[in-house]
Amino acid sequence: MILGDKIESAIIEHAQKSKHHNFYLYDMSVITNKIKNLKSILPKSVQVYYAMKANPHEQFLKTTKAAGVKGIEIASMGEAQRAIEAGFTADQIVFTGPAKSQEELEWSVENKIQKIHIESLTEAHRLNNICAEAGHTQDILIRVNPNFDIHGAQAKFSGDSSKFGIDHNVFLEVLPEIVNLPHLNFIGLHVYAASGVLKVEDLLENCRRVFGIAREVEARYPDIHCDIIDFGGGFGIDYLETGNDFSIDFYATELKKLIETFDFSDRQFILELGRYLAADSGWYCTQIIDIKTSLGKKQVLCTGGTHHFRRPVALGINHPLVILPQNQPKIFEGQESAKDEMVFIGGPLCNSADKLAPKDIYIEKANIGDIAVFGLAGAYGLSMSHVNFLSHPYPDEFFL
Numbered sequence: 001m002i003l004g005d006k007i008e009s010a011i012i013e014h015a016q017k018s019k020h021h022n023f024y025l026y027d028m029s030v031i032t033n034k035i036k037n038l039k040s041i042l043p044k045s046v047q048v049y050y051a052m053k054a055n056p057h058e059q060f061l062k063t064t065k066a067a068g069v070k071g072i073e074i075a076s077m078g079e080a081q082r083a084i085e086a087g088f089t090a091d092q093i094v095f096t097g098p099a100k101s102q103e104e105l106e107w108s109v110e111n112k113i114q115k116i117h118i119e120s121l122t123e124a125h126r127l128n129n130i131c132a133e134a135g136h137t138q139d140i141l142i143r144v145n146p147n148f149d150i151h152g153a154q155a156k157f158s159g160d161s162s163k164f165g166i167d168h169n170v171f172l173e174v175l176p177e178i179v180n181l182p183h184l185n186f187i188g189l190h191v192y193a194a195s196g197v198l199k200v201e202d203l204l205e206n207c208r209r210v211f212g213i214a215r216e217v218e219a220r221y222p223d224i225h226c227d228i229i230d231f232g233g234g235f236g237i238d239y240l241e242t243g244n245d246f247s248i249d250f251y252a253t254e255l256k257k258l259i260e261t262f263d264f265s266d267r268q269f270i271l272e273l274g275r276y277l278a279a280d281s282g283w284y285c286t287q288i289i290d291i292k293t294s295l296g297k298k299q300v301l302c303t304g305g306t307h308h309f310r311r312p313v314a315l316g317i318n319h320p321l322v323i324l325p326q327n328q329p330k331i332f333e334g335q336e337s338a339k340d341e342m343v344f345i346g347g348p349l350c351n352s353a354d355k356l357a358p359k360d361i362y363i364e365k366a367n368i369g370d371i372a373v374f375g376l377a378g379a380y381g382l383s384m385s386h387v388n389f390l391s392h393p394y395p396d397e398f399f400l
């Protein structure tokens, strides 16, 4: 990972400001440029929503709105409230996710949010009952658990028994029942098959198969039309720096061709992107507080751990790491350092899963007092971490 002068000097400057030397640094110009680029290259019928679970910080919400996303994808009432506080209106919100509570559905109906993604037959009936009571008709998409899966994804949401959506074959059976519920307005499908997909061909194959499901629905039920097709998220980030970035230009070109092939120019498409938009806008920075050797291996220990940055260990994927030297005075003659070696790097928690890199990682040079900087940390960073474990201070969040 190359930090570049701007980010490197900002990290060094903010390390002085961070009382506990643990912080996230974010650069909002990165996410702004990504959204603008997507909007310029994707077919006009493809709308980009920000999946705020990737990073719910107010600045991310305000920035994505200002950069022109069509709306925001939420998965809880808490997220809805944050989105509204940041300036999104209810008619820009789509509510996804399994096991939505009665209270969440009532709130959504009362506030007339744009779309709700139905994840089960029970949820369809529960929402219809709430709408009947409120005298409201709600636009819905149905999430389908497809009977295929995506190879090479970091996390799969398909091709298996799943809490997400309604199984493909069941969906085909129950669709008329849902469509006939008087207070629900079926407008289309949602199929989010996998997360963290780097191979564009795999995601395009997902789109092709989802188009196939829409065709299957319309052939079986000529009165039902899938106006909207939502592919969810899933664009991958090259955490391991293999050089195989998700090729967005190729995706845009091929998706356009696919829309033409299926003669779907009268449809609208939705992408709910989290990781792809937010990951490279953020760096997690923490200070090295100790270095010691244990049974022949260096243990590099930082003041921050998985209570701040849990994603690497949760997904078993190392993030890129750079050590910024701080030339701190030595604590004692003979203190250890790391040089040109594979090390363990972790935090202060009394828990062996407290690893900042799940696999041993190469360090060219590190001394006590230096700053360890983990890249691609803007998505699923702080919000996915167990911040209260052991009651350590929360990390700071700084913006350039």
Ligand SMILES: Cc1ncc(COP(=O)(O)O)c(C=O)c1O
Residues within 6 Å of the ligand: 051, 053, 054, 073, 096, 097, 192, 194, 195, 196, 232, 233, 234, 235, 272, 273, 274, 275, 276
């Ligand atoms: C329904 C839904 N949409 C979008 C996303 C965002 O996915 P990604 O970060 O892979 O873009 C998720 C992530 O879990 C999701 O559950």
